[in-house]
Amino acid sequence: MAAADSPSTALRRRDLCSRGIRLAGKMRADVIDLLDAYVERQGLDASASVAAVEGVPLAAVERWDEQTGTQRLLENLAAYRAFRTLLAQMLEEQREQLGEADAGLGRALAAVLLQVSAFTYHLEELLRLESRGIPGEEEDGPPPPPRLSIFEQKLRGLGVLRELAQWAVRSTRDLRQLAKPSSATGTAPGLTESP
């Protein structure tokens, strides 16, 4: 059971959730724009279906409404940390492939990467407010994936951006849930609703 929030904590949570929701909204809009540019610059087919990419967290979840606030925050944090690594990798690959020839795509990728970093920070702050320890980033991490061909890199990049857009939608819903006054992070919603 989470302890009752002090007014300042409640205010800070509301502020972080509010800005996080707006950041998620902007991030989604920017990722959609980036997707269009990425598909065009990389010479891909926009309707190409990409199988689940290893290491890319999936936004879809079963029994979303049964999750506690803390579970939502932790899942979001893990996802955005993973996206941060994946986007940094994409940025490096894009620079190797296209170099300075496509600085615009590189700048757009860098801007989204910054937004993902900012969102990660919001999530860490929210967890601190819950007096939860921030799980450390795995230093060892999963073993580096086998070196992909250029085409496979491009497809993986497509998958990363698509899934990131999905996560932006999910994160908005998660933060809205968290921002509700009746929502206490330690309990699943629906169990503490007053009649």
Next chain:
Amino acid sequence: MFSGWNWVACGFYLVLNICSPDASGGLVQSCGHIIPESPVLPLGSNFTALCILNESCLDFGNIYANQIIWKIKNRVVPKEQYREINRTVSSVTFNDTSSLGTPLTCNILADGQIEQNIYGITVTVGLAPEKPKNLSCIVHQVSRLTYHMTCTWDPGRHTFLDTEFRLRYCWPEDIFPDCIPKGVNNSCTFYDVHFFVNTEIWVEATNALGKAESDPLVLDPVDIVKPLSPQNLSVISEVLPTVLKLSWENWISHTVIRLKFNIRYRISGDTNWIEVPSEDTASQRTSFSVQGLRPYTEYVFSIRCMKQDGVGYWSDWSEEKSGITTEDKPSKGPSIWRIIDVLQSPASWTVHLLWKALKPFEANGVILQYEVTVRDKSSLSNPLKKYNVTSTNHTLQLPNGTYEVTVIARNSAGASPPSVLLIPASNSKAPVKDLRALPKHDKLWVGWTAPNSYVLKYVIEWCMMSSSSDCIIEWQIAPGDVQGIDLKGIKPFKCYLITVYPLYADGQGSGQSVKAYLKQDRPSKGPIVQTKKVGKAEAVLTWNHLTVDEQNGFIRNYTIVYKTIDGNETVVTVDPSKTEYTLSPLTSDTLYTVRMMASTDNGSRSGPDFTFTTQKFGKGEIEAIVVPVCLAFLLIVLLGVLFCFNKRDL
């Protein structure tokens, strides 16, 4: 004493050092050096420099620290500031670096009183940077997707040194590249702005004497945005004549900020803006219908936006766009009046109907025609006469009678309410009383006392009287509850004939008239006087009244001035209604000069002189002398003849 031979040896030694391949760096080795080398000193502080002589220079003989002379540029530093540390070191102290110039040189007065420079340093004096203050930032939206953040600050006092300013900003977990101002020291612009994260911004100032940091500014850049103004504003006329619909494009994405708006508008040609209440436009939108406008009127609109919660800055006002409301039927009928000519025949009138064109806010559109209806009230069997007229007057020939005239103005949206004028057979009802007209600044105020009966309205006619042109009537309607109005457009020095008619529900009062001037002047000409008849002791003078164009005011009196050549002037004042006057008594057989002056309230003007001579003899005087003289002569002759006859008889 330093001998000349030693000097030659010294010079030779120096030359050898210059030319010798073993000389260090190929330069002459100095005899000493100063520490510190090229210092940067705080203004107002104290400073001590040391001049250290090289041992090798001492070999030249008699060169010691006590012979050192310090100089700033070419000025010798007072010896009180020197101190001999030892045989080879001299120091100089300055208590206040404000007086310290550059360069500071160490010189030696060698034997033979010849001053030689040993070493010199440049001294720079300045101040450490003050803490930058009043840091503030604004995010300008430059294009649809591009934002620049410009920060400004107060750099503090002038430091007299090269001082570098850096604008720094960071997130809690990320640091961004510094912004270094170009060409200025009080502002810098970041070209990469990220929203929704609390950002810490501060300024660092650094120079050779120290470093200072401003207080940090912690903000989310989304809270300091000045958006681009709404674009592509368009104004569309609606079916309703009092509504115009605006639509526009917002160039800032709703994912960044949701907007609220200010809409302002003015009538084209007017300078006063009216604002739509802000609570009506406090939410994100791309169109708005402005209501409560005047029909058939051109309005100019402009719009601006800012973040909906009011945090941030308003955009600039958008480009202005115009639109015209649709027409509505006229809101009132035109004012009607009539001028009746009865000159041709009292039983038949020439009636000139006149009406005023509606003002734009009454016409509500383009008036296409006026519909005039004339009804003979004295004979109901006579049919109604209707006329469609495009001008603002209409002339009719009507037999004497009572008529009701109705005028309706019509535009493309419909017809005005009817205006009605009753033309009675005679103006038999009560007129106004105490009609007067007085100047009031640049207008002529006409006032009257209302009659006892209820008056619907008053008609005031006025025309400018002139001897060279017709008196063209102008007219105006006044409500029935007033007892005075101002007439505009009245010219000074011109006589106006003003007539006021009261209009009743069932008739009309007779007109009362008054003449008036807005401003009077002296007459432009004087009266031309001449004699009608001149006698021995009197003369009858005659003149014509000045024309109304010559009068320039009400003639209050005439003044006659007459005199003989060597006599005094005599002045006589005459009533202005007169055109003759008899001067008497006059001296007979005398030349008189006479002139006349006409006077208004604002001055007088004299006419030309006229001379005349009185007669020597009065009327009948000659007969009175000649006849008795003749009779006396006759009598004498007769007596003489009688006497002669008497003598002969004897």
